[in-house]
Amino acid sequence: MIERIWSGRSPLYLLLLPLSWLYGLVSTLIRLSYRYGWRASWRAPVPVVVVGNLTAGGNGKTPLVIWLVQQLQQQGYRVGVVSRGYGGKAEHYPLLVGPETTSEQAGDEPVLIYQRTAAAMSIAPQRVAAVQALLERHQVDIVITDDGLQHYALQRDFELVVIDGVRRFGNGWWLPAGPMRERASRLQQVDACVTNGGTAQPGEIAMQLLPQxxxxxxxxxxxxxxxxxxxxxxxxxxxxxxxxxxxxxxxxxxxxxxxxxxxxxxxxxxxxxxxxxxxxxxxxxxxxxxxxxxxxxxxxxxPVDAQLPVAQGERLVQRIIALIK
The missing domain is CATH 3.40.50 (Rossmann fold)
Structure with a gap:
């Protein structure tokens, strides 16, 4: 049912529009409060790259995080990863992910990322706390945050948005009437867009998930x-x-x-x-x-691996490496 509503195939989204307007108002005010300094944000001593999305639901963000971490590791950089750890119930936060960490503690995506990359990883509902805990225990050159595009308390040096190339932005409305966390106009302010499947639009980098x-x-x-x-x-x-x-x-x-x-x-x-x-x-x-x-x-x-066009993928990685140098 929710897919039909969010895709625009069902008119029931009209009943949810008042809640969507409220969601949009609150999210806009939160963003403006950080932009104009009404609320404090924190800048890490190393570059921070946010890999996030504008819509709720799976867009292929985690495979892209794994791809990016591995690309940077292959070039000799020490990469740290932070995540909210959605679905996990740790006894304390921040939680540093290790070989014995379970999905019950950390959530499924952080455990998957750690198993694939062995990168230093920290999770906490507050991304600032996660980054601070990571830097206290590990020497890293750059931090990749899995999701957190709307977590403005953490300043970022590069924003990378993943778009579902088939579903795109559905009916375009904020939650809960539509799938949007922020309006599509937000794409004009991010550094790069990667489109998973479907057809990439001009300016977007195409990504495919290749099964192994x-x-x-x-x-x-x-x-x-x-x-x-x-x-x-x-x-x-x-x-x-x-x-x-x-x-x-x-x-x-x-x-x-x-x-x-x-x-x-x-x-x-x-x-x-x-x-x-x-x-x-x-x-x-x-x-x-x-x-x-x-x-x-x-x-x-x-398992699936993210694949980006070679030339575009290399340019994306080099833009991020330039933040470190």
Missing amino acids: SAVNLLTGERRPVVELQRVVAMAGIGHPARFFTTLAQLAVNVEQQVPFADHQAYTLAQLSTLAGDEQVLLMTEKDAVKCRTFAQANWWYL
Whole structure:
């Protein structure tokens, strides 16, 4: 239902417009309060790059964060990452993410980023506190913040917005009548826009999410995903349809699709009934980080890597490196 409302296919958004106007008013006042110095913001001693979005829901932001961190690491830079840690319930904040940190503590996206990059990472609802804790414990050349475009208490040197190339901005209204956290005009003030799928508009950098080999959660075995038979596909991400569409494009033998809410917490009892002994339960990598401790032999996940056009990707990385030098 919410997809129909936000896409403009349902007129029910009209009932929510008063709440959207209130949301827009409050968010605008908050932003102006930092712009004009009515509220204090903090500047880190190292460059800060925000990777965020204007809309609610999954846009492919986390794969882009991983890509950017890896690009900088390959050139010898020490990269720190901060996140709100949405969905996690740590005993204290800030929380420094390490090999033993669970998704229950930190949330699924921070654990995924850490497992992929091994970058120094700190999470806290307040990004300033997360950055400060990170810098107290680690020597880093630059900080990447996963989300936080609207978290203006933290000053930033570079804003990178991820756009869903298929859904774009839906009906264009603020939450809850539409998907917008800020209006599309905000794009005129950011440093770069990356468009995930669909068709990139002039001035935007196209990004594709390329699936890799499927990985068995229990054994680590890798196998071409098309070799998996009798698949039950599940996805607890911001836009589950993207995962199911990817599998269809790869001609995977999917017998059932099971969508879950974003950041869904899973249990063995909940998932063990989805796929029979002769079937395969296939999930996203983001789901897999929450299931490894109770994984079954027929559970697999499909990792994806962000891919940007070589020339545009190199220019983007060089613009960010210029902040460090």
